[in-house]
Amino acid sequence: MTVAGHYSYWITIVIAMAGLYIVIARGNLVKKLVGLAIFQTSVYLLYIAPGKLIGGTAPIVAEGFAVYSNPLPHVLILTAIVVGVATLALGLALVVRIKEAYGSIEEDEILGQDPAPPGRTP
Amino acid sequence: MISQHYPVLHVVLPLIAAPVMVLARHGGIAWLLATAVSWSSLAVSVALFAQVADGSVVSYAIGNWAPPWGIEYRIDSVNAFLLVLVSLIASVVAIYSRESVAAEVPREQHYLFYTMYVLCLAGLLGIAATGDGFNLFVFLEISSLSSYVLIALGRDRRALMASYQYLIMGTIGATFIVIGVGLLFLMTGTLNLADMAARLPGVTETRPVLAALAFLTVGICLKLALFPLHLWLPNAYAYAPSAVTAFLAATATKVSVYVLLRFYYTVFGESVVFAALPMGGILLALSLAAMFIASTIAIFQDDVKRLFAYSSVAQIGYITLGISFDSATGLTAAIVHLFNHALTKGALFMLLGGVALHLGRIRFRDIGGLARVMPLTSFGVVLAGLSLIGVPGTVGFVSKWYLVLAALEAGAGWLAALIVLSSLLAVVYVWRFVEVAYFREPSEAVSRLKEAPPSMLAASWVMVVGCVYFGLDASTTVGGAAQAAATLLGIGR
Amino acid sequence: MKGYLVLRVVAKLMIAFMVVFALYVQFHGDFGPGGGFQAGVITAAAIVFYAIIFGLPAARAVVPDWLVEAMVAAGVLLYAGVGFAGLVLGGNYLDYFVLAADPVEGQHRGIFWIELGVLITVAGVMLKIFYMFASRDEERSR
Amino acid sequence: MIIATLLTMIAVITVVIVRERNLFAVVVLFGIYSFLMATVLVALDAVDVAMTEASVGAGISTILFLSALHLSKGIEMKPLHRPFLPLIVALATGAALAYGTLDLPAFSDPRAAIHQHVAKRYVDEAARETGVPNIVTAVLASYRGYDTLGEVTVVFTAGIGVIALLRRMRPRKRGEGS
Numbered sequence: 001m002t003v004a005g006h007y008s009y010w011i012t013i014v015i016a017m018a019g020l021y022i023v024i025a026r027g028n029l030v031k032k033l034v035g036l037a038i039f040q041t042s043v044y045l046l047y048i049a050p051g052k053l054i055g056g057t058a059p060i061v062a063e064g065f066a067v068y069s070n071p072l073p074h075v076l077i078l079t080a081i082v083v084g085v086a087t088l089a090l091g092l093a094l095v096v097r098i099k100e101a102y103g104s105i106e107e108d109e110i111l112g113q114d115p116a117p118p119g120r121t122p
Numbered sequence: 123m124i125s126q127h128y129p130v131l132h133v134v135l136p137l138i139a140a141p142v143m144v145l146a147r148h149g150g151i152a153w154l155l156a157t158a159v160s161w162s163s164l165a166v167s168v169a170l171f172a173q174v175a176d177g178s179v180v181s182y183a184i185g186n187w188a189p190p191w192g193i194e195y196r197i198d199s200v201n202a203f204l205l206v207l208v209s210l211i212a213s214v215v216a217i218y219s220r221e222s223v224a225a226e227v228p229r230e231q232h233y234l235f236y237t238m239y240v241l242c243l244a245g246l247l248g249i250a251a252t253g254d255g256f257n258l259f260v261f262l263e264i265s266s267l268s269s270y271v272l273i274a275l276g277r278d279r280r281a282l283m284a285s286y287q288y289l290i291m292g293t294i295g296a297t298f299i300v301i302g303v304g305l306l307f308l309m310t311g312t313l314n315l316a317d318m319a320a321r322l323p324g325v326t327e328t329r330p331v332l333a334a335l336a337f338l339t340v341g342i343c344l345k346l347a348l349f350p351l352h353l354w355l356p357n358a359y360a361y362a363p364s365a366v367t368a369f370l371a372a373t374a375t376k377v378s379v380y381v382l383l384r385f386y387y388t389v390f391g392e393s394v395v396f397a398a399l400p401m402g403g404i405l406l407a408l409s410l411a412a413m414f415i416a417s418t419i420a421i422f423q424d425d426v427k428r429l430f431a432y433s434s435v436a437q438i439g440y441i442t443l444g445i446s447f448d449s450a451t452g453l454t455a456a457i458v459h460l461f462n463h464a465l466t467k468g469a470l471f472m473l474l475g476g477v478a479l480h481l482g483r484i485r486f487r488d489i490g491g492l493a494r495v496m497p498l499t500s501f502g503v504v505l506a507g508l509s510l511i512g513v514p515g516t517v518g519f520v521s522k523w524y525l526v527l528a529a530l531e532a533g534a535g536w537l538a539a540l541i542v543l544s545s546l547l548a549v550v551y552v553w554r555f556v557e558v559a560y561f562r563e564p565s566e567a568v569s570r571l572k573e574a575p576p577s578m579l580a581a582s583w584v585m586v587v588g589c590v591y592f593g594l595d596a597s598t599t600v601g602g603a604a605q606a607a608a609t610l611l612g613i614g615r
Numbered sequence: 616m617k618g619y620l621v622l623r624v625v626a627k628l629m630i631a632f633m634v635v636f637a638l639y640v641q642f643h644g645d646f647g648p649g650g651g652f653q654a655g656v657i658t659a660a661a662i663v664f665y666a667i668i669f670g671l672p673a674a675r676a677v678v679p680d681w682l683v684e685a686m687v688a689a690g691v692l693l694y695a696g697v698g699f700a701g702l703v704l705g706g707n708y709l710d711y712f713v714l715a716a717d718p719v720e721g722q723h724r725g726i727f728w729i730e731l732g733v734l735i736t737v738a739g740v741m742l743k744i745f746y747m748f749a750s751r752d753e754e755r756s757r
Numbered sequence: 758m759i760i761a762t763l764l765t766m767i768a769v770i771t772v773v774i775v776r777e778r779n780l781f782a783v784v785v786l787f788g789i790y791s792f793l794m795a796t797v798l799v800a801l802d803a804v805d806v807a808m809t810e811a812s813v814g815a816g817i818s819t820i821l822f823l824s825a826l827h828l829s830k831g832i833e834m835k836p837l838h839r840p841f842l843p844l845i846v847a848l849a850t851g852a853a854l855a856y857g858t859l860d861l862p863a864f865s866d867p868r869a870a871i872h873q874h875v876a877k878r879y880v881d882e883a884a885r886e887t888g889v890p891n892i893v894t895a896v897l898a899s900y901r902g903y904d905t906l907g908e909v910t911v912v913f914t915a916g917i918g919v920i921a922l923l924r925r926m927r928p929r930k931r932g933e934g935s
Contacts, residue, residue, distance in 0.1 A: 014851075024846055034787055051871060079907075
């Protein structure tokens with residue numbers, strides 16, 4: 001185990017932490033979705049970086065190449081990207097509706113408008 | 123022979139019904155199709171259940187690529203039990219939804235609603251049937267995305283925020299699951315769960331495996347709303363359309379429990395989960411917290427749907443409690459409670475949907491004297507409530523009986539006492555309904571209410587009768603659960 | 616932007632080029648990078664481009680809403696239908712081997728049709744989402 | 758070396774995004790982030806993924822974000838949340854990831870399990886078995902074609918979901934619940 005050999009993992013971890021932090025800490029609904037998207041992209045690196053072989057080429061069979069990088073993570077991440085953007089589209093559609101219903105996209109302002117704190121009987 | 127394709131048909135039929143509904147653009151046709159595919163899925167699932175009841179395994183190679191190169195559907199007695207449960211609830215809720223959705227969702231959106239409904243069904247069945255780690259994630263997202271939309275279709279504007287919060291937490295959960303599966307994939311080179319299980323013992327580096335276990339546990343527990351990761355659930359259940367609440371409460375969290383069991387017992391094996399990490403202790407602590415804290419919160423709710431949503435969090439605690447024992451009896455209790463709680467909560471939320479038809483939100487102060495005008499509905503709620511408490515003669519009793527047995531077997535008498543004690547909290551919140559509905563004079567608004575339409579009432583009562591029937595004759599459910607538990611433990615050892 | 620003649624002419628050329636490129640990405644996906652998803656995105660982008668230059672109503676006249684919604688459904692239906700074709704011809708679900716006498720030829724056929732399904736649905740969905748967001752704005756500012 | 762540099766740039770941009778409070782800036786930075794990610798993916802030989810990430814991350818996502826911002830007129834305010842709990846959650850996740858990745862095979866180790874088992878057959882046989890030289894396409898469309906069916910269904914679900922959420926209803930009184 002070397003620092004260089006694991007550099008991609010370290011960056012993956014930084015991105016994952018940053019994304020997760022944005023999602024939980026920020027109250028702005030749009031910014032939360034940006035954080036969510038970043039958190040999801042960290043997974044791309046986690047899957048794909050280990051599939052690379054130095055000296056290999058993209059996994060398209062052609063004359064003159066013998067070593068190909070691993071195609072399976074690519075397939076999985078293609079699916080993950082598509083799922084990510086689908087989630088994003090739905091999330092943003094919800095944000096638009098929330099803005100129309102509440103006039104705000106700040107979480108605490110929205111929750112403040114519907115006073116129904118859990119665990120109380122009026 | 124068509125029967126050889128059963129393992130894939132129950133997922134593909136609802137899947138293909140969805141685009142047909144969009145092309146038809148007609149609410150009535152969409153409802154017919156949704157009902158038809160739900161019942162067909164149920165028929166197929168029952169046939170599969172019978173096929174694997176003896177403990178055998180049916181493997182189906184999609185695309186005719188042998189696993190682990192292709193994606194495999196793998197049915198054994200554990201997920202066959204789940205398939206029957208999910209498609210059964212979907213079939214009953216489909217009948218129920220016609221009137222309920224007509225009242226709660228704008229007419230132009232009916233076909234969209236049913237499209238989402240069958241997609242959610244296909245997603246849940248796909249999660250249960252698949253034998254492939256990544257395919258599980260894909261179908262998880264199908265069911266999740268469709269349930270976000272279904273929740274957002276609720277009448278109250280709070281449904282939008284509930285859906286958004288569920289979307290955030292659900293996506294975090296799904297991403298955690300992908301990270302967990304990814305770590306396992308990097309260590310074993312395969313995505314097929316059975317193949318993974320076969321190769322994991324040969325993996326010498328345990329740290330990635332343990333990290334994968336942690337990520338999968340947290341991710342799945344977010345989806346199954348284990349305390350304290352339940353924050354999305356109460357609002358989502360409270361503000362979703364009634365049919366959606368009934369369907370999701372009875373199926374979505376249950377399927378997540380199945381995924382947890384599948385990873386714990388089939389992939390990692392008991393020795394890793396319960397010996398290398400103190401998962402048993404963690405699950406036990408969180409389950410107890412869920413049983414007591416969530417039940418206590420439930421008692422103080424003013425909104426009846428929210429009350430029973432918190433009660434769901436507590437009931438999930440009973441299920442994970444059963445898992446934490448890591449014994450045949452404990453697993454049997456957990457699996458049988460999956461089924462029993464699905465029936466009970468399905469019945470409750472369907473009956474409440476009948477009240478919501480006229481009232482919108484159901485608050486205690488608005489339903490005083492409800493039993494006078496809606497006697498059948500109120501009586502059904504009481505029966506299902508007795509099942510929540512665990513009174514003998516209802517399914518709830520069967521679950522608690524096996525849970526107490528498992529606790530005693532593990533030599534934890536104090537735990538058995540706690541299980542009984544926590545039921546007292548359920549007595550309190552069920553009694554609140556009884557007191558309000560039976561011992562108050564109906565207000566003018568209440569006296570104008572009337573029973574829900576026959577199709578809704580009948581569908582709800584099917585569930586209520588199920589609560590009592592399977593409480594009196596538990597041989598089918600307990601037998602199925604015991605077989606499932608044996609299968610899980612057999613693979614684990 | 617309706618007044619800019621140069622822009623409009625260039626845009627028309629660009630759109631034609633984009634559609635051709637989408638087709639290239641679609642059908643060259645077997646040999647190079649690309650496939651149904653990417654081609655679908657490019658196709659949708661071409662029409663979005665058209666809408667930006669010529670206005671949303673113009674785009675909706677060329678590619679009307681009912682067509683987009685039909686595309687959204689048709690692609691999935693085509694994909695799932697290929698699966699059923701395998702089933703009817705005696706194979707498993709999504710079995711391409713049985714689609715032709717020669718197994719490799721069958722694979723080719725299967726992949727062609729499902730990639731087409733992906734293209735149709737992805738293009739339809741991306742376009743639909745754009746329409747929904749864009750028209751939401753128009754109605755609000757009215 | 759190129760990869761390491763690009764990765765460092767990505768990490769820097771991520772940190773900037775965390776701190777930035779103007780939403781338009783955040784969205785633009787996210788577009789740049791996606792482009793950098795796509796470039797890294799090319800360097801990692803994942804050309805199909807890079808193409809998709811460039812069109813989805815930098816293209817579609819950015820357009821979606823911008824139109825949502827336009828509709829919601831949002832410019833981020835000061836965070837009112839207490840940052841401690843999120844920080845703990847993020848740190849715990851990072852620690853778990855670090856713990857898990859320590860024992861993973863080093864970068865470009867050909868003996869790693871992922872190169873030896875399932876993928877090996879794809880690399881060796883896919884072109885012959887399916888007649889498609891692009892192995893990613895072969896696996897995507899054939900071996901794991903069912904995943905792709907699921908993926909298309911997810912896209913379909915999102916499309917129909919957006920219709921259900923954003924289509925204007927004919928004006929009619931809808932009881933707003935409370």
